[in-house]
Amino acid sequence: MDIPRIFNVTESAHRIHNPFTDAKLAALGAALRLEPETRILDLGSGSGEMLCTWARDYKIVGTGVDMSSLFSEQAKLRAQELGVEKRVSFIHSDAAGYVADEKCDVAACVGATWIGGGVAGTIDLLKKSLKDNGIILVGEPYWRQLPETEEIAKKCFANSVSDFLMLPELIEHFQKLRYDVVEMVLADQEGWDRYEAAKWLTMRRWLKANPNDDFAKEVRAELDAAPKRHVKYTREYLGWGVFALMPR
Numbered sequence: 001m002d003i004p005r006i007f008n009v010t011e012s013a014h015r016i017h018n019p020f021t022d023a024k025l026a027a028l029g030a031a032l033r034l035e036p037e038t039r040i041l042d043l044g045s046g047s048g049e050m051l052c053t054w055a056r057d058y059k060i061v062g063t064g065v066d067m068s069s070l071f072s073e074q075a076k077l078r079a080q081e082l083g084v085e086k087r088v089s090f091i092h093s094d095a096a097g098y099v100a101d102e103k104c105d106v107a108a109c110v111g112a113t114w115i116g117g118g119v120a121g122t123i124d125l126l127k128k129s130l131k132d133n134g135i136i137l138v139g140e141p142y143w144r145q146l147p148e149t150e151e152i153a154k155k156c157f158a159n160s161v162s163d164f165l166m167l168p169e170l171i172e173h174f175q176k177l178r179y180d181v182v183e184m185v186l187a188d189q190e191g192w193d194r195y196e197a198a199k200w201l202t203m204r205r206w207l208k209a210n211p212n213d214d215f216a217k218e219v220r221a222e223l224d225a226a227p228k229r230h231v232k233y234t235r236e237y238l239g240w241g242v243f244a245l246m247p248r
């Protein structure tokens with residue numbers, strides 16, 4: 001069981017697999033006023049940077065679930081590196097339908113809401129692991145500018161314009177699901193550069209190391225296309241943020 005190989009190649013050197021920087025992740029942790037021993041579940045935990053740094057900085061405890069064996073392994077190594085391996089654990093598994101044995105103070109899905117079939121389904125899933133008065137964290141894209149065509153949407157990690165909302169409509173969507181939006185930290189264009197541009201050097205080095213791999217043609221095509229696509233489309237059209245929600 002694993003995610004499509006392209007992500008394990010292009011994001012192999014990423015610690016954070018979304019447009020957040022270290023500073024944004026720290027700002028989110030501070031914004032949530034996390035107390036020591038706060039229990040956090042993270043579905044689609046990637047390389048574990050959120051749980052590991054918050055365990056170091058705020059003494060939280062937590063579990064991450066991720067379907068990439070590479071990222072899950074990197075998460076365990078990161079926990080050891082930061083000396084928090086007793087506080088956080090990482091499970092390599094499909095997180096669809098995952099409900100924690102012990103209810104959590106914070107239940108998160110940061111940039112992987114397809115796990116629950118979209119924002120509403122993911123919130124429903126996270127709620128099953130949440131204590132009363134707990135906080136749900138959802139990381140999700142939104143349109144900074146509405147794409148004029150479906151072709152533009154497709155250049156921005158969407159299948160269609162209707163995949164994402166504008167920011168006010170996304171907030172309204174959370175409220176219609178009967179959640180209070182209690183905090184939010186938004187990524188910026190420099191964050192998108194860190195997420196996207198870091199893939200280019202990784203791809204270039206991978207191509208040098210794996211010239212005869214069956215996958216080389218696909219990676220080469222992606223390296224050719226990605227920089228221009230990023231500056232022309234993703235960087236201009238797509239926003240991204242993490243929203244903290246509490247059930248009403």
Ligand code: SAH
Binds near residue numbers: 048049109110
């Ligand atoms: N939250 C992390 C990772 C976001 S990228 C971060 O912010 O760094 C999306 C992640 O979802 C990837 O790590 C990918 O491996 C994981 N993923 C994709 N499908 C999944 C599934 N069905 N179950 C669990 N994890 C999944």
